[in-house]
Amino acid sequence: MLRRIFFTGLAAIIPLVITIYIVVGLFNFADGILGKFINRYLYENFGYRIPGLGIIISILTIFLAGFILKLSRMRIARGLEKLFCKIPIVKSVYFPIKRIVDFLFLQQPERFKGVVLVEYPRKGIYSIGFVTNENPTQFKKKMEKKLYNIFIPSSPSPLTGFTIIVPEEEIIFLDITIEEAIKVVVSGGMIGPEEKI
Numbered sequence: 001m002l003r004r005i006f007f008t009g010l011a012a013i014i015p016l017v018i019t020i021y022i023v024v025g026l027f028n029f030a031d032g033i034l035g036k037f038i039n040r041y042l043y044e045n046f047g048y049r050i051p052g053l054g055i056i057i058s059i060l061t062i063f064l065a066g067f068i069l070k071l072s073r074m075r076i077a078r079g080l081e082k083l084f085c086k087i088p089i090v091k092s093v094y095f096p097i098k099r100i101v102d103f104l105f106l107q108q109p110e111r112f113k114g115v116v117l118v119e120y121p122r123k124g125i126y127s128i129g130f131v132t133n134e135n136p137t138q139f140k141k142k143m144e145k146k147l148y149n150i151f152i153p154s155s156p157s158p159l160t161g162f163t164i165i166v167p168e169e170e171i172i173f174l175d176i177t178i179e180e181a182i183k184v185v186v187s188g189g190m191i192g193p194e195e196k197i
Helices: 002-046 053-071 075-085 088-105 137-143 178-186
Strands: 115-119 126-134 147-153 161-167
Touching: 002 053, 053 075, 075 088, 115 147, 115 178, 126 161, 126 178, 137 147
Parallel strands: none
Antiparallel strands: 115 126, 126 147, 147 161
C-alpha cells in the first residue's frame, strides 16, 4: 500500500519537476544570450536590470526572421539549406533538427490530411496512419484505382515511420484529430482518443 502511494506520488512529481527544470533552463539560456550584455549596459549606465529581456529580444528576433522569410518567399531559407548541404557536419546536424521542428511547429493541414486505420504490417493487424497526400495521376492510371500515401508513425516517437501506398477501399477513415492520434502513438496506446458524445 505504502509502495503504491510512493510510486503514485513519484509518477506525478517527476514530469512536473522535469518540465519546470527544462522551462527554467530555457528561460535562463535565452535570457543569457542577449539579455546578459544589454542588462550589463543598463546596470552600468542606469543602475537597473530587466529580467527576461533576453527572452523578449529573442521572441522579437524570431518574429523579424519569420517576417523577412515571408517577404522573401523562403528564398533565403532555401539558399541557406543549399549551403548547408555542402558542409558535411552541418548537414548531418541541421536537417534532423529541421525535421523535428517542422513536425512540431508547422500547421497541421500542411503535414497530415486525416487519420486512418490500415491493415499493416499484414492482414488482420491494423495500424494508425496519417494521410499525407492523394497519389499522382500516373499511379492511378497504372493501378486503375484511387490511391493514398499513408504515413505509419513509429511508437513512441512519431517522427519516424514508414510511408505506404494504399487503395482507398482498404482505408478506414477515423473521426479523430491529428493531436489525439499522436497521443495514442506516443503513449503506446495507453492514452486513447477522447470519446465523441
